[in-house]
Amino acid sequence: MKKLLLFSAFIFCLGDCFAQKIIERKNKLINNVTERFETTIETNKQVKNGIYHAFYNKKTVLASGKYVNDKKVGIWHYFDRDGTLMQNYNYDNNKLLYEAPESSPSPLSYNIDYYIKDNDVATQPVRPGGRYFGYIPYLKAFTLPPGMNDEDLNRYLITYDLLISPLGRLADITVHISRKGTGVDQMVYNINTDLFSDDDKTFIPATFNKNPVASQIHLLCALDLTGDIDILYLIPKKQMQTKRASS
Incomplete structure (x- = not known):
């Protein structure tokens, strides 16, 4: 009987190992x-x-x-x-x-609806996942609007405006599409936040004098010739200064 129990336990463990x-x-x-x-x-x-x-x-x-x-x-x-x-x-x-620390210049910028005086302390919203990987879910949701299927796609700038609630929740995303150097929107549309998982809608909220507040994150992106989107890479000032000094 004891041998039978041991054999059954072995078979159970073997099956569990294969299942895992x-x-x-x-x-x-x-x-x-x-x-x-x-x-x-x-x-x-x-x-x-x-x-x-x-x-x-x-x-x-x-x-x-x-x-x-x-x-x-x-x-x-x-x-x-x-x-x-x-x-x-x-x-x-x-x-x-x-x-x-955030590089300068940065493809990200932030706003809160408060005038910040010298004695005030404000913190920007933070996305778990960092300032590149954390924003990939929003890049995946981008779709190329009709009328942009031409050879000039790399001349467009895409700006995501993300509205973050005082509770640290993604409340809204607005996409602005403009030509480089013009600063004029050619297309504006919203992305449905229901497309994202709960994890993708989670932020550490901005604060103003230690109180959580609503904020906006502005994310600058660009298209390549195939219509694929990526966060715009801006050369940090230190690298730019080093490059100028060597040349």
Whole structure:
């Protein structure tokens, strides 16, 4: 009887081990960004379970962390396109551990509806996921409007205006399309925020004198000749100064 019980336990463990077999999946998020994640064979192939990485141009790590049943857990690390650490975020307690200083110039700018005097203290909204990877879900939602299917696509600038509530929720997205150098909108439309997951609509809200307030984030993007969108890369002032000095 004892041998039978041991044999049954072995069969059960063997079956459980096979059921928990880890397999790796790969998806393209936007033109230059791919993700690789682990899942298990008993779940839907897109349910993330295990180690996750996202890459820029297939080699530079943009995001690194772990999923359990499609939920981010533990500490995640987020990087810029050049591999610079941008953010560390703990999803177990929803706490920002590190946020890199913003480069100047930056494709992101921020507004709150308060006049800031010398003694006031204001903080900008923060997107878990960093100032590049965290905004990819909104880039994925971009669709090329009719009438823009021409060879001049790389001459357009795309500006996302994201409205963030005092509770840190994405309330609205407005897309402005203009020609480079004109500053004049040629097309304006809204993206339905219901397209995004709860995680994709989560922000750390802006504050004014330690009180959460509504804010706007302005994200500058550009199109390439194929109609693919990406956040506009602006050369930081330090790199520009180094380049001028060497030349």
